[in-house]
Amino acid sequence: MKTRNISLPLYLIWLFVLVFIPFLIMLFLSFTKTRGLDFSHLVFSLDNFKDILDPIYFDAYVNSIVLSAIASLLCLLIGYPVAYILTNLKSNKLKNILLAMFILPMWSNMLLRIIGWEILFNPHSILNSIGISFDLIGSPLAIIIGMVSTYLPLMIFPIYTSLNKLESSLLEASYDLGASKFQTFKSVILPLSLPGIYSGLTMTFLPSATNFALPERLSGGNINLLGNIINSNFGKSFNYGFGSLLSVILISVIFVLVFFINRKDKDGDLLL
């Protein structure tokens, strides 16, 4: 069939220019020492690779992985049952209202939601008037709570989508063949919702590990994550070489993850 739709080649060029070329530039910058994008004073060096092993950054790598992993597992622990409950709600009205209530927080500004927690976690807060005082700013717990609160909907919705796709006839077949509720869940529902889980984990883990505003506010500057280091190298110190190297590593990890999800998710619609 002949069509005059040239949108696809244009889109591929667009992605090439805005995704691939910047990646190549960052790959190139990783091997240089530079201030900003000053190509005239560029010096080739492998210093960035030495810097990346500098112990002062180890905390940030470990924190990024550990805190975000805990946060996304908590999201899964809360999000999976919630998605399951939502899928099986009999009343459509209640279901739609609850879905709307889980979407809505994303309409509230992300920075303000983080500031909401920050205000609550300060020892000196409006809660004092009712006799409660938290002192959590700077603790890993504050950051984890912030991450769960910010990204929980991104766990609920992919799982909800994959549970929603389950044919009820599969479940009936399982019960007819004598499986218990738990057996059906373990050998039918859970495996078939795995793509949703993978996508949910990706969508909560990556932003948690790379958001720089969240740790900045909730740790009072004490705990740095990967995002903070990348941000300070591009923003404050103009050390584009080192920032680029970290970004390139991050993109490579993401590339592998997307590849993996893409394999699992033939319909390609689970990221929503």
Next chain:
Amino acid sequence: MKKSSKVLLVILALAVLYIPILIICFLSFNDSLRPYEFSGFTLKWYSEIFAEKTLYEAIINSWIIALFATAISTICGTFIAIRISKLKQKHRQTVMFLNNLPIVNADIVTGISLMIIFSILGLHFGKYTMLLAHIFFCIPFVVLSVLPRLKMMDENSYDAARDLGCTHLQAVFKVIIPAIKVGIISGALIAFTMSIDDFIISYYTTGDGFSNFSTWIYSRLNRRSFSPAAYAYNTIITFGLLIILIYINLNSKGDNKHEKKH
């Protein structure tokens, strides 16, 4: 699961999401400028939204950018998705892999990538670079949302329309678009949601003093120029929308076709 534990779990999830929003809402009625003391009920921050010129401008900017980015990315994304749906499975998966990269990519990497390419192309940083960036990260969501609807459609309907004498464009507008309307609308909603709340990518692709709501907040945190009017605006948006959504829901006849989108 027992019914009571189900209810508790949903309440826990909602609490985790809504506690910070309620704090912001509470502070929007607080007469004191300090977030740790309550010195009386006031509505003055709600009128401050219009009086505080930089904030008001930032809010307008957020809406303009989000509306334009949504309109442009919805149109482009729909045509791209139509084209992708006609590819063979293998090619389609490859293209979708490329399409999904920006969605999964960390915002900070997207922001920096765009900043680098925009400065190499010599673009002037400001509203147009921010708009371009928003269109960039919105299109993949539209494609992702429209594509499943195209797959559910009868493949022959396009050919039937052509056989009956439609031109290509007529067939697209009279047959394909109506059939995938739900996907287009939810794609547009997702694009708008992503755009209006974006901070990190906007932060890296703006310049020239142009700020949206998020970058306005970030640049004023812990400064005296921060105004709780931002809390007031956020409260209006969040709870205004909540009321609208619940109202629509209670008045609709339980059509759950468009339920899976965020």
